[in-house]
Amino acid sequence: MTNRDLSTTVDRDTFRHALRSVASSVAVITTCHEGHLHGMTATAFSSVCADPPTVLIVVNQSTRSHPLISDSRAFVVNFLSQDQRHLGDFFSAKTDDQFDSVAFTRGRNGCPIIDGAAAYLDCETISESVCGTHTVFLARVVGAFGANLSPLLYHNGAYRIVGDAA
Numbered sequence: 190m191t192n193r194d195l196s197t198t199v200d201r202d203t204f205r206h207a208l209r210s211v212a213s214s215v216a217v218i219t220t221c222h223e224g225h226l227h228g229m230t231a232t233a234f235s236s237v238c239a240d241p242p243t244v245l246i247v248v249n250q251s252t253r254s255h256p257l258i259s260d261s262r263a264f265v266v267n268f269l270s271q272d273q274r275h276l277g278d279f280f281s282a283k284t285d286d287q288f289d290s291v292a293f294t295r296g297r298n299g300c301p302i303i304d305g306a307a308a309y310l311d312c313e314t315i316s317e318s319v320c321g322t323h324t325v326f327l328a329r330v331v332g333a334f335g336a337n338l339s340p341l342l343y344h345n346g347a348y349r350i351v352g353d354a355a
């Protein structure tokens with residue numbers, strides 16, 4: 190690799206520029222707290238461990254989702270399929286009554302499982318860890334399904350499908 194900067198810290202723009210080269214699956218994190226259903230578009234997800242099945246998500250504390258996920262201690266990671274770009278936009282647009290117009294079933298803790306998603310993971314929070322503006326939610330997976338549909342990706346500031354040229 191060339192053009193490496195070996196200074197001990199990086200500024201925000203350098204950090205963001207580097208991450209534009211990283212492709213991620215697009216998910217909608219859904220939750221249910223005291224009967225209120227909510228979802229937000231997210232790419233900050235990682236599988237952590239298969240035994241026991243464990244994942245993490247990273248949520249900005251300024252989102253409406255944050256207190257709902259924190260208080261309910263339950264969420265579903267819905268990985269969008271390539272035909273669901275409109276849901277990526279919809280769930281990042283701070284719309285009200287989101288689930289009046291989105292078809293879903295419910296997971297073990299009542300969180301929405303979005304129809305047509307490429308895969309979902311039904312999760313229960315194990316721990317929360319604050320890092321700057323965001324919180325890392327570590328969670329046990331209590332339900333999972335993969336539909337063998339092509340995933341929706343996010344790369345270099347835009348939605349992509351597998352096989353797209355950047």
Ligand SMILES: Cc1cc2nc3c(=O)[nH]c(=O)nc-3n(C[C@H](O)[C@H](O)[C@H](O)COP(=O)(O)O)c2cc1C
Nearest residue numbers: 229230231232233247248249252253254281283343
């Ligand atoms: C492609 C994409 C990925 C995103 N990933 C995240 C993420 O991982 N964590 C996060 O906190 N916000 C993420 N966001 C921003 C939230 O979707 C956005 O702030 C949303 O309005 C939050 O909704 P809420 O306030 O209704 O919860 C992402 C947005 C887009 C478009």
